Amino acid sequence: MKPIRLPQLLLLSLYQCCTLSTIYLASNITIFAHNFLRMQLLAFVLIYPFMWVISILPHRLFYGFSDIAFFFVYHVFGYRREVVQNNLNLVFPDKPKEEINRIEKEFYKHLCDTFLEMVKTMNLSKKAVAKKYRVVNPEVLLEIEKEKSIIILCAHYANWEWNVSINNYVNSKGYAVYQQVNNSYFDKFIRKTRARWNTTLITQGQTAKTVIQNFRNNVRATYGMVSDQSPQAHRAHYWTNFMGIKVPIFNGGEALARKTGLATVFLKVSKVKRGHYKAELIPIALNGKETEEHEITNTFLRLTEEQIREKPEYYLWTHKRWKHRDKKPAAFAKT
Numbered sequence: 001m002k003p004i005r006l007p008q009l010l011l012l013s014l015y016q017c018c019t020l021s022t023i024y025l026a027s028n029i030t031i032f033a034h035n036f037l038r039m040q041l042l043a044f045v046l047i048y049p050f051m052w053v054i055s056i057l058p059h060r061l062f063y064g065f066s067d068i069a070f071f072f073v074y075h076v077f078g079y080r081r082e083v084v085q086n087n088l089n090l091v092f093p094d095k096p097k098e099e100i101n102r103i104e105k106e107f108y109k110h111l112c113d114t115f116l117e118m119v120k121t122m123n124l125s126k127k128a129v130a131k132k133y134r135v136v137n138p139e140v141l142l143e144i145e146k147e148k149s150i151i152i153l154c155a156h157y158a159n160w161e162w163n164v165s166i167n168n169y170v171n172s173k174g175y176a177v178y179q180q181v182n183n184s185y186f187d188k189f190i191r192k193t194r195a196r197w198n199t200t201l202i203t204q205g206q207t208a209k210t211v212i213q214n215f216r217n218n219v220r221a222t223y224g225m226v227s228d229q230s231p232q233a234h235r236a237h238y239w240t241n242f243m244g245i246k247v248p249i250f251n252g253g254e255a256l257a258r259k260t261g262l263a264t265v266f267l268k269v270s271k272v273k274r275g276h277y278k279a280e281l282i283p284i285a286l287n288g289k290e291t292e293e294h295e296i297t298n299t300f301l302r303l304t305e306e307q308i309r310e311k312p313e314y315y316l317w318t319h320k321r322w323k324h325r326d327k328k329p330a331a332f333a334k335t
Contacts, residue, residue: 040185048189132277150265152281153266156226164176164199175222263288268303
């Protein structure tokens, strides 16, 4: 047997160390993953009963709880108040301070209502949600879906969580684009809950593939997309004015409509009174392929602006929607 030379010995030792380190790291990752899942399960087990109790409270107690939540969110913790104030002053520079303060306060009351109404979804039947969220002209969707699939564009306005109930009125397969929840147990629960309303939840990353695959397979479907959020500035393909301020705009819904010829419809939601909403369907384009570039997106933005200006307290002001207003790249300087 030949003696092992020093370089070979060093390489062998290094290989053994790397192997042991890999095994140790893999073992610890597995342990961490198991512990992480246990923590997620624990959070779900502890929070779920509390949410369930809230969801079955009668109307007066339910919104009484929302009033208590408002006191803590607005007065005690001041959740994102600086962001809200900055947004309101930015888009309404001519409004007096008293009016800005009124909108801010009413917004926080509505925000607490919306959050709790999202919780109430877990025990809300099709019949019950139809009484609270009334669609005044579902025939718009029923007529269009006879010929093709539909992309419904909406904003973070009024109760966007109950917008998925629009799929209860169609005969085609219903989809809604959503933000996946980090806790896998809550995520599974939310997807199961929405399925009761003829809705399959898909992530933003799954949207294009789903729409195009269904189009190619001639599967008739309705897709709900909340389209007023802010994309990353460097990934934006379109910049234009929103509430008078030039910002990057999501135009994925338009891109899919123009590629496939799908119809686009705007979902206008109004708050009638506490816990009750009215939804109106406004056709934007019956064939996306027959529209000009940015036509669908611009129409959506103008309709959203009309909603906001009419009742600004029902828009979601806690998001930094205009954070990229000073980051417009040179490529869009003349647009």
